[in-house]
Amino acid sequence: MRDPTGFLQKEYKELVEKALDWRLKEVQGPSEPVSMVDGREVLILCANNYLGLATHPKLKKAAINAVEKYGVGSGAVRAISGTMDLHMELERRLAKFKDAEASLTYPTGFMANSGLIPQLVGKEDIIVSDELNHGSIIDGVRLSRAERAVYRHNDTAHLAEVLDEAEKHSPNYRRILVITDGVFSMDGDMAPLDEVARIGAEHGAMIYVDDAHGEGVLGKGGRGIVSHFGLTHKEVHVEMGTFSKAYGTIGGHISGSDALSKFAWNKSRTWLLSSSHPPAVAAATIAAIDVLETEPQHVKNLWMNTNYFKKAVQDLGFNTGNSQTPIIPIIVGESHKAKALADRLYEEGVFVVPIVFPMVARDLARIRVQMHAKLTTEQLDSVIGKMETIGKDLDVI
Numbered sequence: 001m002r003d004p005t006g007f008l009q010k011e012y013k014e015l016v017e018k019a020l021d022w023r024l025k026e027v028q029g030p031s032e033p034v035s036m037v038d039g040r041e042v043l044i045l046c047a048n049n050y051l052g053l054a055t056h057p058k059l060k061k062a063a064i065n066a067v068e069k070y071g072v073g074s075g076a077v078r079a080i081s082g083t084m085d086l087h088m089e090l091e092r093r094l095a096k097f098k099d100a101e102a103s104l105t106y107p108t109g110f111m112a113n114s115g116l117i118p119q120l121v122g123k124e125d126i127i128v129s130d131e132l133n134h135g136s137i138i139d140g141v142r143l144s145r146a147e148r149a150v151y152r153h154n155d156t157a158h159l160a161e162v163l164d165e166a167e168k169h170s171p172n173y174r175r176i177l178v179i180t181d182g183v184f185s186m187d188g189d190m191a192p193l194d195e196v197a198r199i200g201a202e203h204g205a206m207i208y209v210d211d212a213h214g215e216g217v218l219g220k221g222g223r224g225i226v227s228h229f230g231l232t233h234k235e236v237h238v239e240m241g242t243f244s245k246a247y248g249t250i251g252g253h254i255s256g257s258d259a260l261s262k263f264a265w266n267k268s269r270t271w272l273l274s275s276s277h278p279p280a281v282a283a284a285t286i287a288a289i290d291v292l293e294t295e296p297q298h299v300k301n302l303w304m305n306t307n308y309f310k311k312a313v314q315d316l317g318f319n320t321g322n323s324q325t326p327i328i329p330i331i332v333g334e335s336h337k338a339k340a341l342a343d344r345l346y347e348e349g350v351f352v353v354p355i356v357f358p359m360v361a362r363d364l365a366r367i368r369v370q371m372h373a374k375l376t377t378e379q380l381d382s383v384i385g386k387m388e389t390i391g392k393d394l395d396v397i
């Protein structure tokens with residue numbers, strides 16, 4: 001007889017044996033640089049809440065007021081009765097912030113990618129994708145059933161070759177979509193988006209950037225990578241992002257032409273068939289845009305801390321790879337070394353995660369540090385001191 005569910009326990013045990021299972025740490029307070037985790041106070045250096053907006057008083061107040069006025073749930077999907085004035089206001093504010101004709105929000109960033117990409121391209125089309133793109137792009141690409149070509153990470157000469165080949169091989173593609181992360185989440189390096197857009201344009205390709213880790217970080221006042229390169233939505237047709245990182249709340253979004261927004265909401269199943277944000281989320285996210293527009297100190301502090309910390313660990317001899325942003329990998333080589341470094345740091349009160357194969361190549365295991373605008377110089381110095389001691393103990397430096 002077939003055992004219908006025996007694989008559940010078996011496959012989980014295999015993960016545990018290979019130390020590839022995820023063990024959850026319980027955060028028992030707000031996402032702040034210093035918080036309680038599993039009963040101990042630690043410094044958290046592995047949160048996406050780069051600017052501290054998840055606990056900003058203006059966002060909290062906006063959420064509380066929205067609960068009082070609207071309650072806690074939106075009651076429906078956007079297309080039925082789940083579009084509140086707050087959702088519309090958020091999209092207008094975001095479009096203005098992004099200097100776009102229109103913006104559209106999705107429940108999450110994952111759902112923006114997995115819902116929109118399969119509508120932009122299909123069987124008669126090709127997607128050309130950076131090899132290190134995020135998993136939500138990969139799922140979107142799979143759902144599209146478009147042909148798929150991968151170019152070497154950030155290698156625009158290879159991108160040009162792949163596009164030439166594709167068109168030579170099959171000149172009749174209906175559409176070409178070139179897609180890249182803006183900031184790569186494991187390395188903290190940036191896509192050369194200006195070049196990607198220029199090369200894509202030579203082939204009449206649609207250009208799509210996922211700027212999840214660039215927003216609130218890069219560009220004028222944290223407007224993101226499109227602003228950083230001085231590009232517009234005429235060159236980068238889909239600027240996608242998420243409110244779950246620097247904005248401090250949750251929600252995917254796209255910005256671009258009015259036609260893009262209308263197409264996207266009428267076609268994306270993740271938009272049509274999944275409920276809209278609770279009003280508190282929409283209200284807090286509007287407040288996040290307010291804060292980005294009126295309090296430039298957060299982005300400034302984030303970069304000051306990033307530059308200070310990165311230089312200090314580089315001076316100690318740590319390998320930070322190609323990091324150009326507040327994502328700072330500390331590359332140590334083998335996975336057991338990365339795990340040992342993370343474990344020792346945790347014992348000393350510093351919470352970072354080891355990143356190992358298959359998330360990165362086997363010999364490029366690392367811990368990933370994510371900087372925070374509200375960390376003080378004293379806190380950074382204490383982390384740097386601990387890294388020096390432990391790095392020497394473990395023969396990393």
Ligand SMILES: *Cc1c(COP(=O)(O)O)cnc(C)c1O
Pocket residue numbers: 108109110111113134136181185210211212213242243244250251252
């Ligand atoms: C986090 C992330 C997403 C997913 O965003 P969510 O809103 O958390 O679902 C998509 N793309 C990239 C590059 C990300 O880093």
